[in-house]
């Protein structure tokens with residue numbers, strides 16, 4: 411019974427994530443939804459800044475805090491391991507829903523691209539950014555990242571945590587963080603950039619740079635050791651301009667390692 415409940419809970423969390431992800435695309439591009447980055451009750455500049463920065467800060471604390479290995483070790487004393495990832499996905503989605511709901515617009519126009527062809531090209535680039543985000547999740551392991559694999563294995567009576575392969579194929583051959591690069595492209599490729607959208611793009615860019623460099627990569631080095639250090643040396647972090655360097659043969663241990671904490 412508890413296995414079925416865990417499976418249903420994981421599926422529900424995944425459905426909430428999927429709806430939130432689709433809404434995020436509409437929120438950032440300002441297309442197809444009534445409440446987006448440039449809509450909401452008119453607010454004075456200082457109050458709008460305070461609310462928006464608090465919402466972004468809340469997301470950063472929740473999203474990075476709950477992903478720390480030390481937090482997860484304590485958290486799984488309370489929450490069963492099988493649904494830990496689903497709960498993380500649910501919490502991240504709910505904080506984002508709060509951000510979409512309470513976000514205050516700052517409508518001052520920072521830039522507006524006029525030509526029809528250039529506007530379409532920027533919308534196309536933005537769509538490519540979102541596609542890069544989604545396809546990168548499948549390269550890592552989409553169903554593991556969003557908790558479905560864990561509850562599915564639990565339902566079958568198997569252990570929820572399992573080997574996590576170290577991925578260096580496809581986009582991961584060009585940059586170390588294609589998923590984050592996709593977000594950056596999606597947030598900045600805007601034919602019309604308002605002050606509110608600019609605030610969102612600047613703050614999320616800062617968060618991505620800090621979180622990737624000082625949190626995620628430290629965890630990856632701690633877990634994969636010299637394999638990841640060699641990968642850092644060969645492949646650029648986010649900008650694909652630098653050509654990947656050849657592998658140092660001696661520094662590359664086996665490509666699979668058990669239980670990478672996500």
Ligand SMILES: C[S@@+](CC[C@H](N)C(=O)[O-])C[C@H]1O[C@@H](n2cnc3c(N)ncnc32)[C@H](O)[C@@H]1O
Nearest residue numbers: 546550575576577578586587588589590671672
């Ligand atoms: C949301 S994904 C983002 C991955 C990466 N930062 C990116 O932008 O493409 C975060 C998870 O991916 C894992 N991860 C990051 N790079 C990886 C790699 N090359 N191989 C396997 N897992 C990786 C991290 O351990 C983390 O749990």
